[in-house]
Amino acid sequence: MKSSVTVPTGALHVLACGMSLLAVAPAFAAESPLSQAISRLNADTRQQRVIELKDLGIDRPIILNATDARRELYLPVPADVPLTDATLHFDASYLNGESGRNTLLLSLDGYPVRALGLNEGEGDASATLGVDKAPRDSGSVRLGIAWSSIISRIQCEDERAIGNVLRIAPDTRLSYSFDASQLQDVGAAWNALPGKPGILLAPGKLSTASYDAAWRLGVALERIGKQARIVQFPQVKDSIDLTGVSIPAELKQIPAFASLDGKGLHTIDDAAQIGALLMLGQTPAFNADLAVSDPQLLKAVNESLDALQAQVQGLDAAAGNAFNQWRERHVNGALAATGSDNVRLAMLGAHPLLMINQDSAGKAIGLFTAAWNKLARTRQLTVGEEANMPLSDDGRVALSRLGGKPGSVDVLAKTDWSASFPLGSVAYDGRIPTHAAVDVSAAPGASGTPPIASLFLNDYLIGAMQLDANGQKERIEARIPRYALAAQNTLRVSFQRQPVSDLCRETPQAFPVAVLPSSHVTLEKSALDGDFSGMAARFATGAQVLIPQSYLERPAGSLPQLIRVASASGVSPLRADLKVSDDASTALSPDTSFLAFEVPIKGSDESLQVDAQGHLLIHHKEQTLLDLKSLNHLAALQVVESGSQHGMVYRTLGGQAPNFARPVLLERGNVTVLGDNGPLTTFDAKDPTGSQMIDDDEPKGLDAWRKPSALWLIPAAVIGFLVLLLAGRRARRNRQ
Structure with a gap:
């Protein structure tokens, strides 16, 4: 007679789990410490960034000294990518010479986060602000700074205090990190470039095509306010500074890594050491953000990694497999031939970078202008023709295409709006800017004195007008004199209101003004000077x-x-x-x-x-x-x-x-x-x-013949x- 034994369902589940653990146990046991260290490098795609005001071209302190002064600063971050450990370090100091009541209000993306009363004779106004992790579809963190200073004595007609000022240092910075694997398109990677991005080039003497692509990329970066660093891929006998290089203990059994375990300058002895430096990604020689893709560079990368792989494989077969996985994820995408693609986003070592085809750099960088970079929404791009600045048949160019952002601002006393552009980006066919038309609208204020809008080109006053301030469109037209033009130009509109307080019964308030999208400059053919x-x-x-x-x-x-x-x-x-x-x-x-x-x-x-x-x-x-x-x-x-x-x-x-x-x-x-x-x-x-x-139609003096x-x-x-x-x-x- 056979007896049957009933096993509970829960016990079967425990037994199955135990068997599965036994099945995978050999796999864990087979993974050596060396392969584990390489696997950790493979999984680490975290990138750290620090963006300072100096990187945005602000190399002098910003001074706020009005009764109500406001400033907004935009710090670029990767678009649509979550931020990690993001902190904004606001570096500032203040003076209080008029014994006034000073208030500093800081906000992030329009949300107030810190208010400080600064009423000593002078002192530190610095603050450290935590920045939330939320992705920014705008590609920037907006820092709002509001400074209010009112003197203590009762003086309703004018409460300005010239001795009460806030000084914002150029060292103000945003530090953050992000996961490079979440960068999904070329436009986001371009927006995530640091203030001084590195351009990686092939080692030794460059080909004409590679050099040609590099200088075009560098000028394109200058046009958006960044300063390019030239980074050449190292070669044997080059000297590398190992300061700050940290090597995991498990990797030191590999000869290439062991030879880098030092400080100061190190002379590269073989190609495997170059591969080890590329894998660590901790030296300036590999801290690049763009690369000119040419055969000489791709060959140097492959040779260095082949030499390193031979050392790893000779020590540990399992570590060799882990190295192959790292190479597939962190290198092969950058080296892969993608047909006619001009630009592609890839990883090279420990850093994401944009690979630019050396034969079509001129076409590719056109996508990075303000007019077109929002369209770069994929990891690979092919540009058939140049992405040129759109121009109308009558020679008009909208200021919104030149970096100016139309919109409204609140003005209590004075506020500026500006657009900057290189002359070469608008002049064509012998035409140069000859007229500027800025369309504005302003809300009425409490004062009967109309607001004033002044138009400057490169700090030359070229036009001004009292506004009706009835909420309707008003146009400021000005001729652009030849002496005001420069290779790099800034067109600035300055709005000024008269804040009034009726015997202290009213608090001065800011009222909105707007620069409209129809604002433009007009180009005309003209004889060009020899300057x-x-x-x-x-x-x-x-x-x-x-x-x-x-x-x-x-x-x-x-x-x-x-x-x-x-x-x-x-x-x-x-x-x-x-x-x-x-x-x-x-x-x-x-x-x-x-x-x-x-x-x-x-x-x-x-x-x-x-x-x-x-x-x-x-x-x-x-x-x-x-x-x-x-x-x-x-x-x-x-x-x-x-x-x-x-x-x-x-x-x-x-x-x-x-x-x-x-x-x-x-x-x-x-x-x-x-x-x-x-x-x-x-x-x-x-x-x-x-x-x-002097214009040709100006009268000539009696001594004109001299x-x-x-x-x-x-x-x-x-x-x-x-x-x-x-x-x-x-x-x-x-x-x-």
Whole structure:
């Protein structure tokens, strides 16, 4: 007789779970500490970012000193990606000279988060604010700053206190981290670029195509307020700074990682060490955000990882499998050929980056302008033609296409609205901006005094109007004078109201004004001057960028100069051709507008020259006005003519070129001497008296027939400055 045993259902479930654990136990046991360490690197896609106000071009303190002053700052973050450990460090101080009642209110994305009463004589107004994790579809965290200062004594007609000010330091910063795997499109990755993004290039001497793509990318970054860093992929015998590099203990059994366990400078001995550095991603050499995809770079990446994989596989087969998985997720996507795609988002080592096809960089970067970057919503993009700025048939360009954001702002006393644009982005077919039309509407206020709207171009007042302030559209029209144009332009509208308080019975209130989307500038054909602004207009239609062969051999040193000067000059990265001169002694004859770097130009008459002995000569015709030697970290940029073509020539003065610390802003003129901090002095060799800035229809004086002295061609300040600079350097050398 057979007996049957009934097993409870719960016991069966426990038994099944136990059997499954036994089945997978060997797999866990087989995973070595080395493979576990590699798996942790594979799973880690966390990225840390710090964005400072200095990265946004705000390199000086922001001063708020009105009775009611408000400012909003937009700090870029990846669009539609959650933030982790996000903190805003508000760095500020205040002065209270009028014994007033001062209040600081800080808000994030319109939500008030901190209020401070600051009533001591002076003190610290800094604050640390937690930022929520929510994704921002706008791609920015909005910091609102409101400062109110009212003096203690009863004085209803005017309660302003000029001694009560808030100083916001450029060190104010947003620190956060995010998961790179959640970056889903090219536009979000572009918006997540830090203030100084790195452009990764192939090691050693670059090909012409790779160099061409790199300078175009750099200028495109300058146009959106970022400063490109040139990062070359390391090669054997390069020196790498290992400061801050932390190596997991399990990885030190691999020879490549063990050799990197040190501090300070380290000379790379083999390709496997390069692969180990790429895998860790902790050195500046691999902290890149964009890369020019060319065969030389892809080959160097593969060779370094192949060498590292051989060492890993020789130690531990399981670790070799983990390494293959890491390589598939963190590298192969960047190296994969994707047909005709111009831009693709991928991981390279520990960082996400945008891979730009070297043969179509000019087309690809057009998508990153303000007009088109919101359309880059996929991980791979193909641009068939250039993404050009949309222009109307009658030459009008909306300010909203130039970076200006239409909308309403509240104005109590004074508020500014601005749009910035390079001249080369709007000028075309010989046209330059000649008129500006700004459409505004304003709500009525409590005061009977109408508000005033003033229009500035590059801080020149070009138009103003008292507004009816009835809520209807009103237009401020102004002619743009030639002297106000520059290679980089800022159009600013300043609104000013008269805040009143009727014997303290009313509290002054802010009332809205709006800049409307119909605001625009009008372009017309005009004769172009032979100065920096005239060249920027010429470059808009196309230009030749001429460089010597030596620039390709040292891209890390030459590209930062080329990018800064090309951006300041108005050269469009979309409409320029790069030409490399193989023979540095042969004078070139350009057939269109040109920007030349360290190459001789046929027939050019340069006001600043450097002879074979290193002498700097500033001259006019046969008369030498200044002869200096032993200058360093200086360069000359000047407008010249070659045959029928106009162009600009850049030449280093002395043994070393300037290291530009910030964007170069060219003033009016056609010759400038550049230093590390930009233009040191600028003058117009063809218009010493400034008569070309006067309109042709202006009456001429009785002395119009007189010719200016040739000595006026070079202002005395130029000579004095350079003499003092040379004397100071010689004195320092003598003291040393």
